[in-house]
C-alpha cells in the first residue's frame with residue numbers, strides 16, 4: 063500500500079459483520095475466565111489486555127497504523143508528545159547515562175532533556191545540527207546511549223541530516239531517535255534513512271484539528287540491542303520486576319516497545335485515552351491529503367512574505383534559496399510541512415502590532431493545525447529559555463512561527479497583507 067492508502071486502511075481491518083470504524087474501548091479493565099489466565103498476562107507469558115494504564119485495544123490499532131506508515135514493527139501511543147520523547151529516551155537511559163541531542167528542537171523537549179532529565183541523573187549534550195562529523199565524534203562518552211533530533215526543527219524549520227547522524231550513532235553502537243512531528247510519515251519516513259526509533263507529538267498534523275493532545279513512539283525493530291548488550295542492560299539482562307524476564311530474548315524485534323509498555327507505561331502511566339486515540343485515528347485518515355495542501359499553502363505564503371519590503375527574512379526549506387533546500391529535497395521531496403518562520407524589519411512593537419492585526423490567522427500556542435495560527439517563540443513557547451539558550455537553539459528573538467492552515471491561500475495572503483500595512487501605520 064502507498065502512504066495515502068495506509069492512512070485509511072492500516073491498523074484495523076474489520077472482520078465479517080464488525081464495525082467499519084475502530085470501536086472506542088472505553089473500559090479501564092478486561093474480564094477473564096480464570097485466575098490462571100490472567101496471571102499469565104501479568105507474567106507476559108501471553109499477550110492480552112488487563113488494564114488500560116498499560117494497553118487498550120483502540121490505542122493499539124491506532125499505534126499499529128502509525129507504525130505501518132513509518133515502516134516500523136510496533137508502536138505505542140502516549141498521552142502527549144512530551145511523554146513520547148521522555149519514554150523514548152528513558153527506555154534506554156538511566157541515572158549516570160548520557161545522550162546527545164540536536165540543539166534545534168522544540169522548547170519543551172529542550173527543557174525536558176536539559177533540566178528535568180538532568181535531575182534524574184541523565185545528562186544531555188546539545189549539538190548544533192550542522193556540527194561536523196569530527197566534532198560530533200568528540201561528544202561521545204563511554205556512557206552515551208542515543209542521539210536525538212527533529213526531522214524538521216521546531217520553530218526554526220531547518221532540516222536534520224538524518225543519514226549523517228544515523229551513521230555516526232551506529233558507529234558508536236547507539237540508536238538514533240527522530241521526532242518526526244512536523245514532516246509526518248507522509249513527507250518523510252526517517253526509518254528509511256537509518257533512524258531506529260521515531261516519535262511524534264500526534265497533537266500536531268496527525269490529529270490536525272486541534273482536538274486531542276497525544277504522542278507516539280515507533281520502533282523500527284532494526285537496532286541490534288544484543289550486539290551492544292553492555293550498553294543496554296535494561297533490554298538485555300533480566301528484569302527483576304518481571305521475574306527475571308529478558309526483553310531481547312523473549313521478544314526479539316519487539317523488545318524495545320514491549321519494555322516501554324510493560325515497564326515504563328505500567329510504572330509511569332502516561333497512556334493516551336482511547337477517546338483521544340479515536341480522534342487521532344480520524345485525523346490520520348486524511349493526513350496525506352492535508353499535508354499536500356499545508357505544503358502548497360505554506361510555499362505560497364513563504365513566496366509572498368519574501369516579496370514584501372516589511373519582511374527581514376523568511377525561513378522555509380521549500381524555497382529554492384533556503385540554506386536547507388538541498389536537505390529538504392533529499393528527505394522531503396514532496397514538501398516539508400506547513401510551518402514557516404520569518405521576521406519583520408524594525409521593532410518588537412511593530413511585530414506585535416502585525417500579529418495583533420491579523421484577522422484570519424490567530425495567535426495560539428499551537429502549530430500544525432487545520433487553521434492558520436502563529437506565535438512568537440521568544441515570548442511564548444521558548445519564554446523559559448535564556449538569551450544564550452535561545453541562540454543555541456537557533457531561535458532569533460524576532461522569529462515569528464507561522465503555521466499555515468488549509469484555508470484558501472489567497473485569503474491567508476490577503477490577511478497577512480492587511481496586517482503588514484497596519485503594522486506600518
Ligand SMILES: *Cc1c(COP(=O)(O)O)cnc(C)c1O
Nearest residue numbers: 142143144168216243263265276
Ligand atoms: C509540540 C511538540 C512536542 C510536544 O508535544 P505535546 O503533544 O505538546 O506534548 C514535541 N516535539 C515537537 C516537534 C513538537 O512540535
